[in-house]
Amino acid sequence: MSDVLALFSNATLPVADMALAAAAIFFAGALRAFVGFGFALAGVPLLAMTVGPAAAVPMILALEIMSGLQMLPKVRKVADWRAIWLILPAALIAAPFGIYLLDVLDADSLRLLIALALLGAVALMASGLQIPAKVPLPVSLGIGGASGLLAGSTAMAGPPVLLYFIGRAGTPEAARASMFMYFSLTGAITLGFGFASGIVELSTMLLTLMLSPALFLSNVIGSWAFHATGDHHYRPIALGLLTIIALATLVQAVTN
Known part of the structure; x- marks a missing residue:
């Protein structure tokens, strides 16, 4: 028992850093539960300010899995599983290459990559660009591959697939559910590769x-907010918050 307590004690951050990390996770989780995406987009750069990007990425991936398990009963029947399985195999193949980037890039390079991925996601959502419900198979594979590469290197599987799910879904609720499940699955796959490669440390998972x-x-607060406000306000709120986070992360990467 004492050995277990010692492991947790060694993984613990100072009180102020624990509070900041918890606040980052709460904010990102509430955003994701509200709009269906944005957990990694918001969580990685915010959490990286406390623990660094190399630890923030596997932490967010692990939390994606926990969040998916908690929300599974609510979203599994609404999600577009055909759309998910069309792109997931390509993401599975590409994820190890992203993990390699996570291992070889320094912290500031990772912050820059994270900021650019986040700004790319915001630009895509703000552009009003729409992807048709049916796309050629090579396009679906390309979307999945790009998503897996980003999942491994930044935990941000979202930018390539946001418009894909929004275009295929008949309702905002279906798009939200599909993204929720896809990000949970890619998180589990990518984290598994991270453990197999030895990049993910036990202390990081205990934290x-x-x-x-x-x-x-x-998750509880974000889901309540989604059902309380309806589906008319979630996009501008998410865009505004993610833009602020992206710019702050970019400034941190450049100034360092």
């Missing part, structure tokens, strides 16, 4: 476990 209550609370 994630200690901070997980912030995620579970955020």
Whole structure:
């Protein structure tokens, strides 16, 4: 028992850093539960300010899995599973290459990559560009591959697939559910590769476990906000918040 307590003690951050990390996870989780995406987009850059990007990426991936399990009963029947399985195999193949980038890039290079991926996602959503419900198979594979590469390197599987799911879904609720499940699955796949390669450390996962209550609370609050406000306001709110986070991360990467 004492050995287990020692492991958790060694993984713990100073109180102020624990509070900041919990706040980052809560904010990102509430955003994701509200709009169906944005957990990694918001969580990685915010969490990286406390623990660094190399630890933030696997932490967010692990939390994606926990969040998916918590929300599974609510979203599994609404999600477009055909759309998910069309792109998931390509993401599975590309994820190890993203993990390689996570291993070889320095912290500031990772922050820059994270900021650019986030700004790309915001630009795509703000452009009003629409992807038709049916796209050629090579396009679907390309979307999945790009998503897997970003999932491995930044935990941000979202930018390539946001318009894909929004274009295929008949309702905002279906798009939200599909993205929720896809990000949980890619998180599980990518984290598995991270463990197999030895990049993910036990102390990082123990820290994630200690901070997980912030995620579970955020899922409840975010889901309540989605159903309370309807589906008319979620996009501009998400765009505004993600833009601020992207610019802050970019400034941090450049100034360092």
